[in-house]
Amino acid sequence: MDQLQAIRVLARVIETGSFTRAGDSLGMPIATVSKLVRDLESHLGVRLLQRTTRRVTVTPEGEAYYASSGRILRDLEDIDGSFSAVRGKPRGHLRVDVGGSTARDVLIPLLPDFVRRHPDIRIDLSVSDRSVNLISDNVDCVIRGGGLPSSTLVARPLGAAVMITCASPQYLKHAGIPATPDELKNGHRLIAYVSSDTGRAVPFRFERDGDRTEIKLDHRIGVNESNAHLAACVAGLGIVQTFGYAAASALRAGQLVEILQPWRPAPYPFHVVYPQARHVTPRLRVFMDWLLEVFPQPLSLPG
Incomplete structure (x- = not known):
């Protein structure tokens, strides 16, 4: 058994939580990954991992061995890295x-x-x-x-990124240009950015002279990816808040117009x-x- 290789494989299985993902990340067949872990367990005489058809969990002995052997792997990386650094x-x-x-x-x-x-x-x-x-x-x-x-x-x-509120010229021609954040409550369509993690819409935030306010409205359209979120605004579906750098090219091309500039949110x-x-x-x-x-x-x- 190549014990150092087995230690590296065990660490990757623990870190990824899966023999399959460990094998993929190491470019190694899953059968080889499994065998190396079994050989290491046999060598140590303890069970390091509990395996079921659905998940892999670490035993207390496995956690202790992972913590100790991890220091060895880091020391080896330091040694290798020092030679790479010398070569620049x-x-x-x-x-x-x-x-x-x-x-x-x-x-x-x-x-x-x-x-x-x-x-x-x-x-x-x-x-x-x-x-x-x-x-x-x-x-x-x-x-x-x-x-x-x-x-x-x-x-x-x-x-930090500048945050802006913007809409397409077509939308503003049809719905009018809001002069204050409160006017967003008067029939304007907001395109929500929906968090992929929580499934919740991020509220619109505004700040002026140190005063901060949030607007949480029912949205007709929600998007959970930043490029698609901006594309929905360019298409005239409503108003968004987004990063200034993301909207910059569309603003230059006249596809979007910044609104409510005095109430820009705090930098992100x-x-x-x-x-x-x-x-x-x-x-x-x-x-x-x-x-x-x-x-x-x-x-x-x-x-």
Whole structure:
């Protein structure tokens, strides 16, 4: 038995919660994953995992072994990483999760610079507006706005995005231009952004001279993905609140008009987030440092 390989496989099964997902992430057949774990259990003389047809759970012995062996794996990564750092070439596979409009309008236009600087790092982007479990989904870091969902995560602030309220010229011609947030209650159609995690519509928020207000109205249309949310507004279906950078090209093209500008919501904070318990590899470190260097400050409308 290759004990070091078996330890790595056990760690990935525990982190992903599945023999299948562990095998997929390691590029290894599930039969090999299962055999390595069985061999490790036989070598130690204890049961590390409880297996059923539906789930895998970790035994107390498995948790203790995972915690202790994890330190060995991190030490090995540190050793390997130190040699990569000496050569000045971090390498390996980096998995990054990012929201739809942030990927399209911010990260992807910047990525050619990172690829030029670090040609030996392979990047997989997971693009969606849903929250991910960084451990079980095997993600190195996420780029997200808003508050932090868990104290087990570490966040490095990237800046804040300007939030705007806007609608299409066709919609405003038909429905009129509201002069205050209260006028949204007079028959205007709001296109709700619906959280993929909670299934609830995010309220419209407004701020002026330090006073903040929220408007929660029944919506006719709700969308749970940021690019589609903005597309619904461009199509004339109603009024949205969205990131200024996401709407910038449509505003320049005359497809959208910003309204209620004096009541712009407070800027929306963005972070790059990674698990507290996970070792920061050289490739993740250079990626986060690069983000802090190139991320627009602030994330706002041009001019």
